[in-house]
Amino acid sequence: MDSRGERIDWQADGRPVSVGLTSIGAGPKLFLLPALSSISTRLEMRPLQERLAARFSTVAIDWPCFGDLPRPKVHWRPDLYRSFLRFVLTDVVQPVATIAAGHAAGYALAQAADDPAGRLILLSPTWRGPLPTMIGRRMQLFRAMARMVDLPFVGPAFYRFNVNGAVIGMMARGHVYDDPAWLTSVCMAQKRFVTEAKGARHASFRFVAGEFDLFADRESFLGTAKRAGTGIHVLCGSRTPRKSKAEMVALAELANVTAEELPNGKLSFYEEFPDETAEAVTRFLGSHA
Numbered sequence: 001m002d003s004r005g006e007r008i009d010w011q012a013d014g015r016p017v018s019v020g021l022t023s024i025g026a027g028p029k030l031f032l033l034p035a036l037s038s039i040s041t042r043l044e045m046r047p048l049q050e051r052l053a054a055r056f057s058t059v060a061i062d063w064p065c066f067g068d069l070p071r072p073k074v075h076w077r078p079d080l081y082r083s084f085l086r087f088v089l090t091d092v093v094q095p096v097a098t099i100a101a102g103h104a105a106g107y108a109l110a111q112a113a114d115d116p117a118g119r120l121i122l123l124s125p126t127w128r129g130p131l132p133t134m135i136g137r138r139m140q141l142f143r144a145m146a147r148m149v150d151l152p153f154v155g156p157a158f159y160r161f162n163v164n165g166a167v168i169g170m171m172a173r174g175h176v177y178d179d180p181a182w183l184t185s186v187c188m189a190q191k192r193f194v195t196e197a198k199g200a201r202h203a204s205f206r207f208v209a210g211e212f213d214l215f216a217d218r219e220s221f222l223g224t225a226k227r228a229g230t231g232i233h234v235l236c237g238s239r240t241p242r243k244s245k246a247e248m249v250a251l252a253e254l255a256n257v258t259a260e261e262l263p264n265g266k267l268s269f270y271e272e273f274p275d276e277t278a279e280a281v282t283r284f285l286g287s288h289a
Contacts, residue, residue, distance in 0.1 A: 237265025
């Protein structure tokens with residue numbers, strides 16, 4: 001088994017962007033996409049990736065402006081992320097299956113609806129950002145807040161207020177991790193390090209505000225999933241927050257989707273319980289071999 005930390009180069013609105021990538025294992029190729037969130041990088045997929053690497057060649061990649069590398073100031077928006085995913089699946093990796101977590105699931109479904117590329121395994125799939133999910137709708141105020149983060153002086157201060165240790169700990173223990181003790185001081189330091197990468201503020205709060213939402217409503221989300229074809233499997237944890245779980249249940253009810261609820265976990269169950277997640281992924285892929 002080999003492990004390689006690499007970088008790939010891409011351009012967003014003409015600006016060069018370096019993105020982190022890690023390859024482990026040998027065998028049929030699996031592509032792992034982490035969630036889009038303030039504390040997410042490909043490292044959250046590492047425990048699952050290590051377990052799958054016993055049978056598969058695994059490739060985990062960061063989203064532009066969400067990794068641990070410096071991030072340029074760009075008007076980050078959904079069409080850029082869709083373009084990036086097309087680039088990766090065309091020029092970087094051609095997998096037998098893609099494993100996408102959280103908000104990445106919507107982008108994976110949209111790509112599959114346009115150009116199917118293997119089976120899809122969606123971990124805690126979501127289509128709506130945290131603020132619109134909490135309020136139940138999108139508001140112009142959220143967009144204004146997202147733009148404010150780009151401003152000099154005011155923007156960095158507003159961003160730091162939203163990613164301080166207390167806020168991250170509250171959100172992580174409330175919605176992301178099942179066991180409060182799992183988020184140790186070491187884990188917290190790793191999460192905080194991600195938020196402090198140069199330029200991190202330019203995309204992070206846009207996700208929170210719903211600016212990276214591909215879909216206006218549940219119906220368009222489900223419609224895209226229908227067009228994505230068969231071979232779609234949804235995994236979620238038994239303690240997934242109620243509003244998010246309702247969207248996953250609706251997705252699982254489609255005729256072309258299968259689903260499994262693991263006995264533990266919230267939104268990031270795959271990070272906290274990688275053994276159970278790897279077993280579920282392997283079962284699904286084995287049943288479709």
